[in-house]
């Protein structure tokens with residue numbers, strides 16, 4: 265191994281570590297934004313257990329809120345990655361269903377910025 | 383020349399086998415196309431033994447065949463973006479010649495995963511997808527180290543066979 269190899273590996277690990285520490289300090293924020301194709305569809309209150317169905321064209325995602333957590337429980341997407349991501353509850357956690365351009369972000373309702381690129 | 387074509391064919395087949403192996407492993411990070419990138423072994427080996435053009439052709443053929451056999455049109459385009467980014471970074475680093483096979487492989491692994499995440503952000507138009515970045519960097523580094531060591535060990539052996 266050369267010096268540049270070590271620099272690359274250590275820098276990469278440090279960046280990842282910084283990100284993880286930042287994410288670990290995030291709290292349960294109680295709200296989640298639902299996006300379709302970059303548009304905010306609605307903000308869900310995670311303190312109310314409920315099932316939501318989102319249908320855009322042929323794309324269906326069924327979302328469940330349970331015990332302050334949120335997950336996609338059903339989807340007609342080809343890879344089911346969104347379902348496999350499981351339940352999320354912490355601020356900044358994200359579930360994406362790429363084939364459906366559908367995503368859910370846990371947010372702090374007081375944050376006045378949002379995560380969407382216009 | 384004939385030998386070279388046959389050898390690249392073998393590397394495609396080997397890359398395909400690695401892609402297949404990887405499709406059997408449950409996805410740790412549930413973003414399409416974000417994988418350990420085992421097939422990068424075949425790409426990197428082609429780069430070192432033959433060059434950029436050969437590696438590009440080899441990888442394109444591998445991704446096309448892999449999506450036809452155990453993927454979809456959808457996975458084809460996702461795989462392509464990360465593969466292109468990683469192959470460009472790798473060829474650049476080999477030219478600069480400051481890193482061993484391990485560093486080049488790690489950089490390629492990270493570039494591959496970062497490429498997928500950028501594409502995911504573009505598609506969902508949701509920048510929050512960046513949340514997955516640390517996991518992607520770490521998996522890129524780990525797979526990169528293993529692949530780099532294998533390339534380093536096997537390269538002289540394969541080189542002898544190609545030259546004979």
Ligand SMILES: [Zn+2]
Pocket residue numbers: 339341342343344345346347360361362363364
């Ligand atoms: Zn999905």
